[in-house]
Amino acid sequence: MKGVRHYPGFLAITVLCLVVLYAPLLVIMAYSFNGSTSITTWGGLSLHWYVDVFTGAEAARFGQAAWNSLTIAVIAATASTAIATAAAVAMIRGGTFRGKRATFALINMPLMVPEIVTAVATLIFFAMIGLTTGYLTILIAHVTFCIPFAYLPIAARLQGIEGHYEQAARDLYASRWQAFRLILLPLMAPGVVSGYLLAFIISLDDFIITNFVKGAGMETLPTAIFGSVKQGIKPNIMAISTLMLVVSILFVALSYLINRKGRRSP
Amino acid sequence: MSDAIDIRRVVKRYGTFTALHGVSLTIRDNEFFTLLGPSGCGKTTLLRMIAGFEDVTQGEILLFGQNIAGLEPDHRPVNTVFQNYALFPHMSVLDNVAFGLKMKGMAAGPRRARAGKMLEMVHLSAFADRLPAQLSGGQQQRVALARALAPEPRVLLLDEPLSALDLKLRQAMRVELKQLQEDTGITFIFVTHDQEEALTMSDRIAVMSAGHVQQIGSARDIYEAPVNRFVADFIGETNLLEVEVASVQAGMARVVLPGGQQVTCPSATDTLGRHALSIRPERLSLIAAEGDMTATVERVVYLGTDLQLLMRLDGGADMQVRIQNSARTDVPQIGARLGLRIEEGAARLLAD
Ligand SMILES: Nc1ncnc2c1ncn2[C@@H]1O[C@H](COP(=O)(O)OP(=O)(O)OP(=O)(O)O)[C@@H](O)[C@H]1O
Ligand SMILES: [Mg+2]
Numbered sequence: 378m379k380g381v382r383h384y385p386g387f388l389a390i391t392v393l394c395l396v397v398l399y400a401p402l403l404v405i406m407a408y409s410f411n412g413s414t415s416i417t418t419w420g421g422l423s424l425h426w427y428v429d430v431f432t433g434a435e436a437a438r439f440g441q442a443a444w445n446s447l448t449i450a451v452i453a454a455t456a457s458t459a460i461a462t463a464a465a466v467a468m469i470r471g472g473t474f475r476g477k478r479a480t481f482a483l484i485n486m487p488l489m490v491p492e493i494v495t496a497v498a499t500l501i502f503f504a505m506i507g508l509t510t511g512y513l514t515i516l517i518a519h520v521t522f523c524i525p526f527a528y529l530p531i532a533a534r535l536q537g538i539e540g541h542y543e544q545a546a547r548d549l550y551a552s553r554w555q556a557f558r559l560i561l562l563p564l565m566a567p568g569v570v571s572g573y574l575l576a577f578i579i580s581l582d583d584f585i586i587t588n589f590v591k592g593a594g595m596e597t598l599p600t601a602i603f604g605s606v607k608q609g610i611k612p613n614i615m616a617i618s619t620l621m622l623v624v625s626i627l628f629v630a631l632s633y634l635i636n637r638k639g640r641r642s643p
Numbered sequence: 644m645s646d647a648i649d650i651r652r653v654v655k656r657y658g659t660f661t662a663l664h665g666v667s668l669t670i671r672d673n674e675f676f677t678l679l680g681p682s683g684c685g686k687t688t689l690l691r692m693i694a695g696f697e698d699v700t701q702g703e704i705l706l707f708g709q710n711i712a713g714l715e716p717d718h719r720p721v722n723t724v725f726q727n728y729a730l731f732p733h734m735s736v737l738d739n740v741a742f743g744l745k746m747k748g749m750a751a752g753p754r755r756a757r758a759g760k761m762l763e764m765v766h767l768s769a770f771a772d773r774l775p776a777q778l779s780g781g782q783q784q785r786v787a788l789a790r791a792l793a794p795e796p797r798v799l800l801l802d803e804p805l806s807a808l809d810l811k812l813r814q815a816m817r818v819e820l821k822q823l824q825e826d827t828g829i830t831f832i833f834v835t836h837d838q839e840e841a842l843t844m845s846d847r848i849a850v851m852s853a854g855h856v857q858q859i860g861s862a863r864d865i866y867e868a869p870v871n872r873f874v875a876d877f878i879g880e881t882n883l884l885e886v887e888v889a890s891v892q893a894g895m896a897r898v899v900l901p902g903g904q905q906v907t908c909p910s911a912t913d914t915l916g917r918h919a920l921s922i923r924p925e926r927l928s929l930i931a932a933e934g935d936m937t938a939t940v941e942r943v944v945y946l947g948t949d950l951q952l953l954m955r956l957d958g959g960a961d962m963q964v965r966i967q968n969s970a971r972t973d974v975p976q977i978g979a980r981l982g983l984r985i986e987e988g989a990a991r992l993l994a995d
Contacts, residue, residue: 539729541725541727542729542732544694544696544716544723544725544729545723546731546742546746547695547696547716547717548696548716548721548722548723549746549794550717550743550746550747550794551717551742552717560731564733
């Protein structure tokens with residue numbers, strides 16, 4: 378059999394994809410170390426813009442936005458992971474019950490619904506029930522759309538754990554709760570951690586829904602960056618973007634590593 | 644002796660499929676009781692109902708006189724050795740064995756001491772700190788046994804615990820299991836589809852097929868006095884001959900063999916007509932080709948301790964004969980015509 382390399386156009390398509398995907402990221406990363414104030418001409422290597430991020434004119438604004446982003450991501454990831462774990466146990470260990478397929482569809486629907494639709498709908502919903510937009514509305518929206526992302530790795534992991542471990546625990550005088558806490562939860566931990574990290578990243582990264590439900594004066598990092606870029610791109614944005622990219626990559630790598638370790642020793 | 648378990652007309656249905664059709668059996672305290680039957684006959688299902696993992700559709704199960712319907716598995720004084728062991732992969736061997744004691748609320752000190760003792764009993768003290776994945780199959784099996792015995796259950800359920808082991812280990816474990824049962828005095832309910840395993844270890848055996856109990860009795864009972872074709876055929880090897888029953892009286896029947904010879908034998912039926920006669924291959928002996936049953940040797944299979952002869956009766960039926968492979972045996976030639984003699988009491992008339 379011929380290797381994939383020998384398919385016609387393989388090289389061209391690969392290079393094209395890589396360039397389109399990664400060239401902009403590389404440019405941003407490189408220019409975040411640019412010594413000049415221009416975003417197009419190279420002025421030598423410098424950490425100037427990183428210093429500017431933490432001490433410059435916009436530092437306070439971005440600091441507050443970063444803090445909001447971080448606390449929202451932590452709370453949203455925690456809440457959605459807890460909900461997703463409960464949902465996964467119910468779906469996979471709950472036997473057959475009426476409306477199981479419908480439940481599965483409902484849990485995963487947010488992945489399919491266009492984000493802009495969810496954003497508009499959520500905003501209208503908050504307006505209808507009279508909830509003032511702000512930190513709380515962002516948080517509620519984030520918890521909601523993070524659930525399916527947390528659910529996927531948790532459910533995948535749980536699916537691979539055979540039911541006889543819990544039965545053995547029950548047989549050895551463990552209550553339902555003890556069997557869950559002492560046996561099932563440790564076994565599904567890699568999936569739970571993976572789900573948590575994924576939810577965290579998704580929350581940290583969200584722009585569209587956040588932008589709709591954040592209300593005046595409230596910013597997360599993505600909305601703050603967007604607001605800043607509207608007035609023209611300054612190199613400090615590149616430094617912030619690079620920092621976010623690094624954090625994201627770290628989290629995804631961590632999630633991957635934990636999942637892989639978990640799979641090796643089930 | 645009291646009864647450990649009393650199973651009364653238990654039916655189990657999965658949707659429209661009936662896995663157990665009204666099973667009744669009584670297991671005595673301190674007994675080594677075996678459920679024996681082919682794959683899919685409902686052995687595991689019955690065991691899981693005793694353990695509390697499966698609801699009873701109909702009928703009832705009494706544990707030391709108490710109806711256990713509605714009792715959760717953690718409230719039954721019954722422990723299980725699972726077919727695939729189900730050792731907790733994230734806990735050390737010692738913690739696995741101590742788990743049941745911990746759940747019963749035993750303090751850490753005595754718990755570890757007792758778990759240690761249990762490991763000693765199964766010769767695994769040196770492996771206390773390992774994870775289950777770092778043990779061989781036979782060692783895992785012993786851990787599962789120690790874990791299930793540690794909380795001192797009144798009944799131990801074992802679901803084909805030896806099936807994953809190799810032959811030598813399996814034979815050694817049979818002896819050990821039997822010894823353990825006698826030492827602890829715990830009632831063992833042992834599930835297997837291996838008849839040799841059942842015959843060598845059990846006080847009594849229930850032979851099951853397709854959700855029915857076919858016969859309950861000691862190893863000797865079910866081997867020597869099978870009640871029907873299924874039991875006769877499943878336990879050991881046997882020749883089944885279609886015969887005409889001439890008369891039956893007080894458990895003895897007079898039957899006409901295919902060659903016209905009449906023999907008297909114990910009977911599991913009291914109706915006349917055509918029935919199956921079971922004759923064990925080792926209860927037939929070879930004589931010179933005369934008399935009523937003559938047969939031709941078609942194959943000779945060398946089994947080491949025995950020789951197995953596959954023969955064809957003059958009437959057309961196939962017969963298996965087993966003779967001891969002693970130094971004095973002259974091995975019959977293929978194509979030789981020989982007479983067969985049924986030893987006294989060797990044949991048995993079956994019910995169906
Ligand atoms: N959860 C279930 N749903 C539907 N049918 C089932 C279920 N569990 C078992 N059965 C059926 O019930 C019958 C008895 O199963 P059981 O597991 O008790 O067999 P077994 O005697 O233990 O066989 P083996 O020796 O292969 O383990 C089988 O025909 C099986 O297909
Ligand atoms: Mg089974």
